[in-house]
Amino acid sequence: MTEHMFELGQGHLSRRVERAAKKEGASLINYTDAQCKCGYGCRPYTCSKSARHWFAGPNLGEPHDSAMAKRVLAAAYASATIADRKLGFGA
Numbered sequence: 001m002t003e004h005m006f007e008l009g010q011g012h013l014s015r016r017v018e019r020a021a022k023k024e025g026a027s028l029i030n031y032t033d034a035q036c037k038c039g040y041g042c043r044p045y046t047c048s049k050s051a052r053h054w055f056a057g058p059n060l061g062e063p064h065d066s067a068m069a070k071r072v073l074a075a076a077y078a079s080a081t082i083a084d085r086k087l088g089f090g091a
Contacts, residue, residue, distance in 0.1 A: 002059040006069045011087035013053045013080075020079040024072040026057035053089075 012030040021028045033050040036042040042050075055076070057068050077090035084090060 003056045004059040004065040004068070005054050005056045006065075007073060008052065008054040009087065009089060010052060011048075011089075012051050013076075013084050013087070013089060016079045016081055017076045017084055017089070020075040021055055021072050024075050025068060026055045026072040028076075029054050029056055 012032075013028055018028040030051070030053050032045045032047070033052070034044040035050060036044075036047040037049040038047050040047075055069070055072055057065075057072065059065060060068070080090040
């Protein structure tokens with residue numbers, strides 16, 4: 001089965017958002033790229049400028065994918081912490 005991925009953004013989101021997404025049937029992926037993007041020569045996978053997040057759920061086709069994404073994002077935005085909002089998530 002393939003995955004439907006949505007809502008790519010900068011930074012890592014909190015465990016609260018992860019739990020909210022899981023309740024709605026999706027996973028939160030927090031990922032850090034190996035490449036340094038800040039210019040200070042960070043070790044691989046440690047540069048905060050290389051941190052990204054996105055959500056993934058089962059690919060059921062339209063309109064199911066859009067409906068799932070709306071449910072997941074509504075729950076995730078409602079549970080976003082102050083740190084999540086500083087990243088621009090849920091704004």
